[in-house]
Amino acid sequence: xxxxxxxxxxxxxxxxxxxxxxxxxxxxxxxxxxxxxxxxxxxxxxxxxxxxxxxxxxxxxxxxxxxxxxxxxxxxxxxxxxxxxxxxxxxxxxxxxxxxxxxxxxxxxxxxxxxxxxxxxxxxxxxxxxxxxxxxxxxxxxxxxxxxxxxxxxxxxxxxxxxxxxxxxxxxxxxxxxxxxxxxxxxxxxxxxxxxxxxxxxxxxxxxxxxxxxxxxxxxxxxxxxxxxxxxxxxxxxxxxxxxxxxxxxxxxxxxxxxxxxxxxxxxxxxxxxxxxxxxxxxxxxxxxxxxxxxxxxxxxxxxxxxxxxxxxxxxxxxxxxxxxxxxxxxxxxxxx
Amino acid sequence: xxxxxxxxxxxxxxxxxxxxxxxxxxxxxxxxxxxxxxxxxxxxxxxxxxxxxxxxxxxxxxxxxxxxxxxxxxxxxxxxxxxxxxxxxxxxxxxxxxxxxxxxxxxxxxxxxxxxxxxxxxxxxxxxxxxxxxxxxxxxxxxxxxxxxxxxxxxxxxxxxxxxxxxxxxxxxxxxxxxxxxxxxxxxxxxxxxxxxxxxxxxxxxxxxxxxxxxxxxxxxxxxxxxxxxxxxxxxxxxxxxxxxxxxxxxxxxxxxxxxxxxxxxxxxxxxxxxxxxxxxxxxxxxxxxxxxxxxxxxxxxxxxxxxxxxxxxxxxxxxxxxxxxxxxxxxxxxxx
DNA sequence: CGTTATGATGAAAACGTTAACATCCATAGT
DNA sequence: ACTATGGATGTTAACGTTTTCATCATAACG
Numbered sequence: 001x002x003x004x005x006x007x008x009x010x011x012x013x014x015x016x017x018x019x020x021x022x023x024x025x026x027x028x029x030x031x032x033x034x035x036x037x038x039x040x041x042x043x044x045x046x047x048x049x050x051x052x053x054x055x056x057x058x059x060x061x062x063x064x065x066x067x068x069x070x071x072x073x074x075x076x077x078x079x080x081x082x083x084x085x086x087x088x089x090x091x092x093x094x095x096x097x098x099x100x101x102x103x104x105x106x107x108x109x110x111x112x113x114x115x116x117x118x119x120x121x122x123x124x125x126x127x128x129x130x131x132x133x134x135x136x137x138x139x140x141x142x143x144x145x146x147x148x149x150x151x152x153x154x155x156x157x158x159x160x161x162x163x164x165x166x167x168x169x170x171x172x173x174x175x176x177x178x179x180x181x182x183x184x185x186x187x188x189x190x191x192x193x194x195x196x197x198x199x200x201x202x203x204x205x206x207x208x209x210x211x212x213x214x215x216x217x218x219x220x221x222x223x224x225x226x227x228x229x230x231x232x233x234x235x236x237x238x239x240x241x242x243x244x245x246x247x248x249x250x251x252x253x254x255x256x257x258x259x260x261x262x263x264x265x266x267x268x269x270x271x272x273x274x275x276x277x278x279x280x281x282x283x284x285x286x287x288x289x290x291x292x293x294x295x296x297x298x299x300x301x302x303x304x305x306x307x308x309x310x311x312x313x314x315x316x317x318x319x320x321x322x323x324x325x326x327x328x329x330x331x332x333x334x335x336x337x
Numbered sequence: 338x339x340x341x342x343x344x345x346x347x348x349x350x351x352x353x354x355x356x357x358x359x360x361x362x363x364x365x366x367x368x369x370x371x372x373x374x375x376x377x378x379x380x381x382x383x384x385x386x387x388x389x390x391x392x393x394x395x396x397x398x399x400x401x402x403x404x405x406x407x408x409x410x411x412x413x414x415x416x417x418x419x420x421x422x423x424x425x426x427x428x429x430x431x432x433x434x435x436x437x438x439x440x441x442x443x444x445x446x447x448x449x450x451x452x453x454x455x456x457x458x459x460x461x462x463x464x465x466x467x468x469x470x471x472x473x474x475x476x477x478x479x480x481x482x483x484x485x486x487x488x489x490x491x492x493x494x495x496x497x498x499x500x501x502x503x504x505x506x507x508x509x510x511x512x513x514x515x516x517x518x519x520x521x522x523x524x525x526x527x528x529x530x531x532x533x534x535x536x537x538x539x540x541x542x543x544x545x546x547x548x549x550x551x552x553x554x555x556x557x558x559x560x561x562x563x564x565x566x567x568x569x570x571x572x573x574x575x576x577x578x579x580x581x582x583x584x585x586x587x588x589x590x591x592x593x594x595x596x597x598x599x600x601x602x603x604x605x606x607x608x609x610x611x612x613x614x615x616x617x618x619x620x621x622x623x624x625x626x627x628x629x630x631x632x633x634x635x636x637x638x639x640x641x642x643x644x645x646x647x648x649x650x651x652x653x654x655x656x657x658x659x660x661x662x663x664x665x666x667x668x669x670x671x672x673x674x
Numbered sequence: 675c676g677t678t679a680t681g682a683t684g685a686a687a688a689c690g691t692t693a694a695c696a697t698c699c700a701t702a703g704t
Numbered sequence: 705a706c707t708a709t710g711g712a713t714g715t716t717a718a719c720g721t722t723t724t725c726a727t728c729a730t731a732a733c734g
Contacts, residue, residue, distance in 0.1 A: 340690055353692080
């Protein structure tokens with residue numbers, strides 16, 4: 001393995017000069033810089049990051065931590081997230097991926113090992129981990145879940161505008177009886193989505209019907225149950241906004257089991273745009289949140305924060321947008337689309 | 338940040354002794370080892386891996402490289418793969434994840450940065466990368482795709498027994514007219530799956546019908562088209578084995594568009610058990626390959642190989658098994674299940 | 675022409691660890 | 705009692721960088 005000293009010898013300069021040349025120091029005459037760069041590349045030099053990191057007291061490593069990597073839910077996130085992160089991350093950085101629950105995850109968190117940490121969070125259970133990271137003094141950005149604590153940099157999709165968009169779409173398609181199957185109680189995403197939904201209703205002069213708020217917990221089963229109670233109502237809604245895609249699947253199954261046509265008799269809107277949303281029957285109209293965009297934005301934030309640890313923590317919400325597929329009937333020009 | 342020298346001072350020994358004690362060297366008296374360990378943990382000592390790696394000439398890093406991280410196909414793999422790898426990987430190792438196509442991926446591959454590399458491969462396009470890694474002298478295991486070259490350690494699912502299992506299941510449910518929609522030409526997985534399918538047919542004394550082999554390329558669209566040509570046949574098959582789940586989705590859509598009942602009129606079997614397979618309507622009977630198991634096994638292999646680089650490269654095939662859902666009709670006791 | 679800036683380079687120390695080699699002390703063998 | 709043996713610990717150098725400080729030309733200045 002060749003080192004800067006080898007290059008120095010070949011170039012007839014000191015290894016210090018080589019180091020400076022290779023790192024673009026302004027102290028080196030451009031002509032020698034070029035010469036050294038050429039020699040280095042001719043010799044196939046690759047820097048030893050261990051040595052580099054030892055002296056600079058960095059790790060050149062960004063850690064991505066996933067909550068509940070065990071659960072299938074997060075599957076599609078991972079690839080998207082990585083894509084977004086890589087897009088923003090200089091090639092010099094290593095990106096490691098671990099589950100928050102992985103054994104030893106907590107202990108291995110220290111500033112020596114990570115220059116910065118991204119947490120792709122899905123639930124409040126992650127808070128313990130998040131605060132551990134923060135108290136270890138490692139630059140941190142929490143992704144994907146909206147946080148209350150303003151001291152933690154955070155980027156997530158705007159659940160409220162998402163809920164709003166969902167209800168708006170139903171309205172624009174002519175629906176006036178619009179129900180909601182709510183997410184897990186206590187989760188910020190649940191309340192934000194409901195808030196958005198109500199915003200829209202109120203904006204359109206619809207008064208919320210208590211029967212049309214039915215609880216769920218983000219699971220398929222809860223969606224199934226919730227849909228059944230909606231279908232049992234004397235005045236059924238014509239459209240149902242499901243707090244996430246999983247519950248929308250459950251709702252679909254309930255309709256299917258009772259022979260209720262989608263979108264003929266009832267329209268369904270999901271939230272999250274998980275990969276399977278395009279494969280359901282009919283394909284699910286849902287709110288797309290761009291995980292890769294969130295991840296990319298979060299990475300930018302993290303990098304900035306690594307440079308200026310004392311800057312004000314930023315919280316960003318990225319717009320979510322509706323992707324129209326075939327689970328919502330258009331009541332206005334009567335073609336079921 | 339506290340170092341072994343601080344500990345040495347506190348314990349009244351040399352830093353060498355501390356190093357040895359912490360690394361479990363037999364040269365240290367058990368009693369001092371305990372004492373030092375206690376002090377270290379009291380002082381919240383965490384080793385500086387950069388320094389460690391510098392002198393041991395290791396990186397403590399395993400790289401996981403994904404082919405075509407851009408494509409949605411690989412989505413579900415990632416989480417599963419990580420789960421499997423982490424299970425086998427000592428906490429001391431860092432695990433990095435990158436796409437094979439990521440800019441700069443090739444250059445950053447050198448023995449200094451990676452102690453070992455896992456390639457989660459999906460197509461022959463990865464070969465260039467694979468051979469680059471091998472020629473760089475980094476211990477390597479290729480996952481998920483069966484390789485011809487015996488010099489490269491490899492663990493994948495047994496596509497042939499998978500294909501066999503699929504056709505067997507159809508047979509056991511009473512089907513005798515069993516077609517196959519084939520995967521991308523030239524891919525080993527395609528031919529292996531077809532081979533397994535034929536094995537089963539022949540074992541049951543069925544003679545393959547040329548009309549029942551219809552080409553595809555693993556895409557949804559090709560599945561759609563293929564299914565249409567099958568449905569156009571005068572003697573339609575009663576069961577269709579699709580080379581992967583994507584094509585099965587396409588086939589489902591084709592049936593749906595023509596009003597053909599699944600599994601009433603035609604049964605469908607997929608391959609891969611992607612997450613969405615359980616959400617289709619009806620849920621798809623398919624061949625499950627355990628990515629996490631493949632990844633775990635591959636990691637074991639890699640670790641072994643890192644210790645003994647000169648050992649014979651091993652190639653392993655892990656059994657795939659059928660998961661029965663609701664897309665195959667049981668023709669024998671006539672209850673459609 | 676002498677002094678002083680200035681710009682380019684070099685020498686040496688430091689980062690935190692491991693490992694080769696040296697030292698010390700006690701015990702066993704004669 | 706004296707030396708070999710070996711077990712436990714210490715000294716020191718090394719790993720490949722960056723960085724501080726020193727050196728040395730050379731150009732600028734009066």
